Amino acid sequence: MKGAMTAIVMLLLSSPAFAGGEAELKIPALQGSFMGMTGHNLLLIGLFICLLGIGFGLVQYAQIRDLPVHKSMLEISELIYETCKTYLITQIKFISVLWAFIAVIIVAYFKFLAHTPMGWGQVIVILIFSVIGILGSVAVAWFGIRINTFANSRTAFASLGGKPFPTMEIPLKAGMSIGMLLISVELLLMLAILLFIPGDAAGPCFIGFAIGESLGAAALRIAGGIFTKIADIGSDLMKIVFKIKEDDARNPGVIADCVGDNAGDSVGPTADGFETYGVTGVALITFILLAVKDPAIQVPLLVWIFVMRVGMIVTSAASYWINGLWAKAKYGASSKFDFETPLTTLVWLTSIVSIVMTYVLSKVLIGNLPDHLWCKLSTIITCGTLAGALIPELVKAFTSTNSGHVREVVTASKEGGASLNIISGLVAGYFSAYWMGLTIVALMGAAYYVSTFGLAGFMEAPAIFAFGLVAFGFLGMGPVTIAVDSYGPVTDNAQSVYELSTIEEIPGIEAEIQKDFGFKPDFENGKMYLEENDGAGNTFKATAKPVLIGTAVVGATTLIFSIIQVLNGKFGVENVFRGLSIINPLFLLGIITGGAIIFWFSGAACQAVATGAYRAVEFIKQNIKLDSGAAKASVEDSKKVVEICTQYAQKGMFNIFLAVFFSTLAFACANHYFFIGYLISIAVFGLYQAIFMANTGGAWDNAKKLVETELKAKGTALHDACVVGDTVGDPFKDTSSVALNPVIKFTTLFGLLAVELAIELNPVTAHIWALVFFLISTVFVWRSFYGMRIPTVEDKA
Numbered sequence: 001m002k003g004a005m006t007a008i009v010m011l012l013l014s015s016p017a018f019a020g021g022e023a024e025l026k027i028p029a030l031q032g033s034f035m036g037m038t039g040h041n042l043l044l045i046g047l048f049i050c051l052l053g054i055g056f057g058l059v060q061y062a063q064i065r066d067l068p069v070h071k072s073m074l075e076i077s078e079l080i081y082e083t084c085k086t087y088l089i090t091q092i093k094f095i096s097v098l099w100a101f102i103a104v105i106i107v108a109y110f111k112f113l114a115h116t117p118m119g120w121g122q123v124i125v126i127l128i129f130s131v132i133g134i135l136g137s138v139a140v141a142w143f144g145i146r147i148n149t150f151a152n153s154r155t156a157f158a159s160l161g162g163k164p165f166p167t168m169e170i171p172l173k174a175g176m177s178i179g180m181l182l183i184s185v186e187l188l189l190m191l192a193i194l195l196f197i198p199g200d201a202a203g204p205c206f207i208g209f210a211i212g213e214s215l216g217a218a219a220l221r222i223a224g225g226i227f228t229k230i231a232d233i234g235s236d237l238m239k240i241v242f243k244i245k246e247d248d249a250r251n252p253g254v255i256a257d258c259v260g261d262n263a264g265d266s267v268g269p270t271a272d273g274f275e276t277y278g279v280t281g282v283a284l285i286t287f288i289l290l291a292v293k294d295p296a297i298q299v300p301l302l303v304w305i306f307v308m309r310v311g312m313i314v315t316s317a318a319s320y321w322i323n324g325l326w327a328k329a330k331y332g333a334s335s336k337f338d339f340e341t342p343l344t345t346l347v348w349l350t351s352i353v354s355i356v357m358t359y360v361l362s363k364v365l366i367g368n369l370p371d372h373l374w375c376k377l378s379t380i381i382t383c384g385t386l387a388g389a390l391i392p393e394l395v396k397a398f399t400s401t402n403s404g405h406v407r408e409v410v411t412a413s414k415e416g417g418a419s420l421n422i423i424s425g426l427v428a429g430y431f432s433a434y435w436m437g438l439t440i441v442a443l444m445g446a447a448y449y450v451s452t453f454g455l456a457g458f459m460e461a462p463a464i465f466a467f468g469l470v471a472f473g474f475l476g477m478g479p480v481t482i483a484v485d486s487y488g489p490v491t492d493n494a495q496s497v498y499e500l501s502t503i504e505e506i507p508g509i510e511a512e513i514q515k516d517f518g519f520k521p522d523f524e525n526g527k528m529y530l531e532e533n534d535g536a537g538n539t540f541k542a543t544a545k546p547v548l549i550g551t552a553v554v555g556a557t558t559l560i561f562s563i564i565q566v567l568n569g570k571f572g573v574e575n576v577f578r579g580l581s582i583i584n585p586l587f588l589l590g591i592i593t594g595g596a597i598i599f600w601f602s603g604a605a606c607q608a609v610a611t612g613a614y615r616a617v618e619f620i621k622q623n624i625k626l627d628s629g630a631a632k633a634s635v636e637d638s639k640k641v642v643e644i645c646t647q648y649a650q651k652g653m654f655n656i657f658l659a660v661f662f663s664t665l666a667f668a669c670a671n672h673y674f675f676i677g678y679l680i681s682i683a684v685f686g687l688y689q690a691i692f693m694a695n696t697g698g699a700w701d702n703a704k705k706l707v708e709t710e711l712k713a714k715g716t717a718l719h720d721a722c723v724v725g726d727t728v729g730d731p732f733k734d735t736s737s738v739a740l741n742p743v744i745k746f747t748t749l750f751g752l753l754a755v756e757l758a759i760e761l762n763p764v765t766a767h768i769w770a771l772v773f774f775l776i777s778t779v780f781v782w783r784s785f786y787g788m789r790i791p792t793v794e795d796k797a
Contacts, residue, residue: 025203025289027194028299034365039303043195046310050188053313053479057181060173061147067154067170068517072501077153079635080258080493083642084145087227087263092138094650095219098657099134102215102750103127105665106208109757125201126208129193133212133278136189137271140182141220144270144486145262147174152258152493155533159498159526161519165332167494167529168339169324171537172346175486176320178270179479180313186213186277187309194306203289207752210275210282214749217275218742221268222605222656225735227649228264229609231256232734233727234616234641240720242626246708247499250630252637253620256645258496263649264734265489265541269548272742273482276551277475279745281309283558284468290565291460297369304365305472308358308381315357316479319350335525339536340400343484344392347543350477351389355382358476371454379450380466383443384473387550388481390439392543398432399542399698401535401706405431409703409725410711410718417717418724421703425725429696429732433688436546440687444470444554461561468558471551481544488541495530502631528709535705542698545738549690552744556683559748560676563755567672570759579673590667590674594681597663598689601656601743602736604784608652609731614790616644652788659780664747666773668754669766675755679748686744690737697733700725 030039069077106126110118151174158166193205235253238244247254284305292298327342358381362374398405405428412420447466455462475481503509504523513521567576580587623637668675704722707713758766 025206025286027199027202027289027302028295029199030194030299030303032299032303034300034303034307039299040195042303043191043306046307047188047191047195049310049313050184050191053180053184053317054188056317057143057177057184060177060180061143061150064147064150064154064170064174064177067158069153069157070501070503070513070517072503072506073153073156073497076258076497076500077149077493079255080152080262080497081146081149083255083259083639084149084262084267085142087259087642087646088138088142088145088267090646090650091220091223094223094653095134095138095216098215098219099130099212101658101661102130102211105753105757106130106211109753109760110204113757113760122201122204126204129205129208130212130215132189133209133214134216136185136278137213137216137220137274140178140185140274141267141271143181144178144266147177148262148266148486148490148493150174151490152497155490155494156498156501156530159494159529160513160521160523162522162525163333163335164337164339164529164533165328165334167491167533168331168342168536169328171487171490171494171533172343172483174490175483176479178486179273179482180317182270182274182482183277183316183478184313186274187306187313190278190281191306194302206282206285207749210279210749211753213275213278214742214746217271218660218739218746219653219657220271221742222739223649223653224264224268225731225739226605226608226612226652227645228257228260229730229735230612230616230645230648231260231641232730233609233613234620236723236727237617238620238624240723241621242624243715244626245499245714247496249500249502249632250626251620251624252633253616253641254496254500254633255638256616256641258493258500259642260645261489261492261496265492266486268738269485269544270482272548272738273478273485275742275745276548277478279749280468280471280475280551280555281305282749283555283562284472286562287465287468287558290562291465292458294458297458300366300369304362304377307365308361308472311357311361312354312476312478315353316350316477319346319353319477319480320483323349338402339533340396340402340539343487343536343540344396346480347392347477347484348389350480351385354385354476358382358385358473371457373455373458376450376453376455377469380447380469381473381476383447383450384470384554385476386473387440387443387470388474388477388547391436391546391550392484392540394432394436394439395543395546395695395698396539397435398428398695399702400539401702401709403699403702406699406702406706409699410706410722413703413721413725414718418721421700421721421725422728425696425700425703425729428699429692432695433692436691437688440550440554464557464561467554471554471558474547474551474554481547484540485544488537491530491534491537495534498527498530500632505631531705531709535702535709538698538701538705542694542733545694545733546691549687549694549737549741549744552741553683553687556679556744556748559752560679563672563676563679563752566752566756567759580676584673586671586674587677590671590677591681593667593674594678595685597660597678598682598685598740600781600784601660601740602689602693604656604659604781604788605652605736605739606731607785607788608648608656609735611788611790612645612648612652615648616641619644648788652784655780655784655787659777659784660743660747661750662773662777662780664750665754666770666777668751669758669761669770669773672755672759675751675758679751682747683744686740690740693732693737695733697729697737700729701733
């Protein structure tokens with residue numbers, strides 16, 4: 001296999017040598033002795049473990065698929081899946097259009113503008129791996145919607161058994177299946193590049209792969225976030241307008257809401273997670289190759305990074321198995337328990353096991369490196385792993401149904417209605433950003449402090465490497481982080497599937513279930529379990545968001561270092577040092593510009609949701625049939641709502657993505673110091689904006705859930721006020737905030753290429769192109785607001 005791959009790639013890459021920045025990255029031969037074998041052979045074992053991880057995910061998939069389910073629920077989940085599939089196919093076609101823009105830049109730079117232009121074979125290899133990155137994001141997203149739509153109906157049916165444990169176990173099993181397969185596929189592809197692509201070719205392949213998966217994640221995250229919240233708001237507002245129950249089957253917006261739960265809360269996060277692990281890995285590889293000059297240190301660090309990534313598959317699987325045994329023994333026969341407890345235990349157990357594994361593997365693999373380097377690097381990674389456990393705890397303090405902040409939102413709503421509900425939620429979001437920001441600063445500060453103990457003797461900019469390792473540590477329990485995030489859409493859908501199936505109204509249903517499945521259904525308790533479990537799902541959906549946005553910010557520092565290294569080679573270290581000074585007005589202006597882009601993006605995403613939701617609500621109001629005697633909305637009306645959601649999701653995504661794309665090119669061409677200030681700014685502004693919006697929305701969401709479950713006050717003025725707050729929070733937590741993560745990473749990663757393209761141009765030419773690109777970007781910024789406006793009454797008339 002290696003010989004065949006080498007022959008094919010060398011044939012394509014047989015023309016000019018690589019040139020410029022990431023194109024010059026050369027992976028050294030992975031020799032040396034690690035556990036009695038070469039690095040190459042050790043990573044071949046890692047490749048096998050990745051295949052086992054994929055197998056683990058597929059076995060879990062088969063187990064969920066084969067669980068018992070009543071046909072009334074199965075029909076609904078299959079309808080949701082088929083609609084999701086249509087949506088995803090539409091998005092794939094759309095991503096291919098966006099890829100064409102990226103492909104033009106890749107070809108323009110590497111073929112024509114690089115200092116030493118590449119041959120067509122080399123350029124084709126980069127383009128191929130960018131497509132592989134996109135296909136990887138799409139494939140894991142597709143797997144996510146398929147297993148989630150298996151799990152939603154099985155969870156709904158399991159709730160009828162009279163015990164709450166299966167309603168927790170099934171969504172977690174589905175999430176773990178996604179997490180293990182996602183991490184394993186991503187790592188398998190990166191190991192394939194590392195092991196089977198010649199060292200001279202691997203650098204561009206990694207960059208092409210990372211750009212592709214970043215593009216796929218950004219597009220699916222943005223579009224999915226817009227889609228899901230249009231549908232969610234359109235469905236939720238009907239509860240106030242018509243005083244109907246949650247997920248009323250007569251509401252044609254409910255199917256679209258269920259599709260949106262998968263499009264936004266499954267497809268988006270799955271693609272986002274795939275990209276997060278890939279880009280973070282590429283950032284660390286790039287740093288090691290650029291900043292560590294001694295091959296005796298460089299090779300062990302490369303092997304160590306990849307073995308550690310393989311280790312996360314093993315530790316996550318082991319922790320999940322142990323936690324499952326404990327949870328079943330403790331809660332399997334219980335009639336009531338806190339659904340958050342087993343999930344919290346899993347996160348902390350995985351964190352502890354990961355930390356132990358970090359030190360053990362580091363000692364075994366790089367224990368022979370001088371100055372106890374293994375211990376220092378392990379401690380730095382541990383800072384990130386602790387963040388992966390501490391941040392969810394902080395998120396829970398502001399978004400959980402047990403949170404004092406969430407209860408305050410409910411209390412404020414009792415007397416102050418929707419107004420005080422919204423204000424109290426905003427307060428929770430602001431405070432959460434403060435505490436999480438300080439936590440991230442403290443852990444990054446600790447990592448920096450450790451990096452001062454001798455790391456400078458082995459590499460340039462050791463603090464930057466430390467920050468990259470913190471991001472790596474954030475992701476140290478990757479499958480579990482993805483699992484608890486994916487838990488949410490299943491629990492949300494399960495509740496909807498239950499209502500849409502109208503199972504309680506089927507004549508003779510109790511006798512049928514007793515005969516076919518061997519138990520008497522408990523409808524009342526089943527509904528209660530699903531509602532309470534949905535609250536836990538809301539909480540743990542919220543916990544994964546700051547972890548992913550944190551990696552974007554911390555990992556961006558490593559990629560920015562790569563850009564600085566390119567500039568050092570072009571303009572000299574002293575000039576670059578002065579250019580990146582705060583007293584350089586261009587650098588300072590870049591910092592200010594980044595904030596403007598973050599706030600534009602947040603507003604543009606919310607605008608797309610607002611306009612789309614307006615159209616959805618308008619259609620639903622005109623077509624909902626509550627007096628006709630029909631038990632369910634027509635399939636045609638439901639599909640029309642899905643069509644409205646898809647239309648505005650695509651329109652919003654297209655405008656937003658192209659505005660980001662052309663802004664990146666414009667600012668890179670304007671001035672490289674301005675551009676680095678811009679990248680730093682979008683990372684910092686984006687971090688706080690994302691945390692604030694995500695946790696504000698989470699607090700509003702679970703305040704509504706508290707009113708529904710604990711207070712049992714559906715249909716009251718209090719419930720109406722909390723529904724209003726929840727609909728305001730929908731685009732906050734599931735559209736704008738979550739999409740900032742892939743936008744930051746795409747901008748920084750694509751910025752590597754954009755800067756190299758810009759500095760190869762004549763300054764006058766670069767400035768002309770900067771103006772052209774900026775004007776194009778403003779067209780799409782204009783379209784994202786004024787082209788998406790809700791029509792006035794006069795316009796409609």
